[in-house]
Amino acid sequence: MSQKIREHVQKLLAEKKIKGFLGLREENGHIFPHLFCDPEELKHLSSGDKRKPGDARYPLNQILIRLAIEYPQETFAVLIRGCDERGLSELFKWKQLLKERVIPIGIGCPDELAKACECEKPFPDCLVDGPKGEKTDSQKVAHINQMAIEDRLRLWKKEFDRCIKCLGCRNVCPMCFCKQCTLEEANLIDTGEIPPANPSFHLVRAIHMAGRCIDCGLCEEACPAGIPLRTLYKKVADIVSEEFGYKTGFSEDEKSPFNIIEVK
Amino acid sequence: MEFRTVLTTCPYCGCGCGLLLEVLDGKLIGTLPSKTSPVNEGKLCVKGWTVHEFVISPNRLTKPLVRQAETFDESSWDRALDLAATRLKEIKGKYGPDSIAVLTSAKCTNEENYLLQKFTRAAIGTNNIDHCARL
16 A cells, blocks of 8 residues: 555544544455544555455445434545446435545555456545456446347346345445345345346336446456346446436536436 | 455355355345355355354344154253263163264364264264255
8 A cells, every 4th residue: 555645644633633544454465445533543554455456345435324324413534446436426416425524545456457357437536546447338338238229138147047135246345335125125026036037127126226336346356157247337327328318427517317316 | 434344154055155244243234245255256155145144133042942742842061962962872771882873064074074984983873973964
């Protein structure tokens, strides 16, 4: 982890501008989320790279929501990549977090990670350290787009057939904050079936990701069945962009077409 | 204020997936798959994802229960272990060691399983030792 980030956080803690810094900690060869409240602990800080860049990322914004619920008066800093910043922007709009209670500490993603993610903007505006990488167009979505519609359905049904309904895609998602989830609504999705209703189970989730998914890719990384969920949600994001002219998470001021709350 | 994650091993099956228990102010609030565990590499099944739920479940057994005719009675560990030892000795004396079988579990550690086979073979005196994965 860069000295720049460490010093930045140290200063915020010393000036008591934050209660803690939600980041990643590396100890005994493992990387895991941690709330750094003591500057001494910062020697264990990690940017989430184990074997390759960004392979040990976690849904920090999801944990941040839990902290904010428990401590609504406190301000926290949080480790942010380009995707996480898009997430914050939507979470502010959806009133899950208060902008004035969050200090984002941005790192830019190295080229290798940005390319692997086919990321549209692999760095946050609140960049403290790391590169300002370039946009990568999605080859995976381009591949789907050139397929005939019936072939696409066949492909996805084959992919969804491997689903073991672990709900990991939803559980790990930093944008899934609903208290009740359609995926667990027995009237809509039959229980006790593996794979779950194909393709409705995954398409229900895909539709719910419209205007929510910020393309962090944690769902695909969490999938034990190797379903290319990221490609599916990237395609959903493309449709949202084409139909509504809305790019999820790219602007804090623009009203979301999926949200009735007006942005100030 | 304290938020940390505790790295541990999923207790459900023999795979041994690495998981992180999310702890906020000493309270267990969630589970995440460990990205750095070589076993599961950031993935879990539905049971692993909900490990924190059984830890804090009000239905969780926290005391030994001794079976009476129709009921289970709460007991101390001393009383429950004394009863088990006495009955096992009685059965072994009356019907011989091969009248007893021991079934161990994937939820145990290798060391606990080793201990149990040692107990079965050396203390009880039978080779009737098996594992729930072959049930």
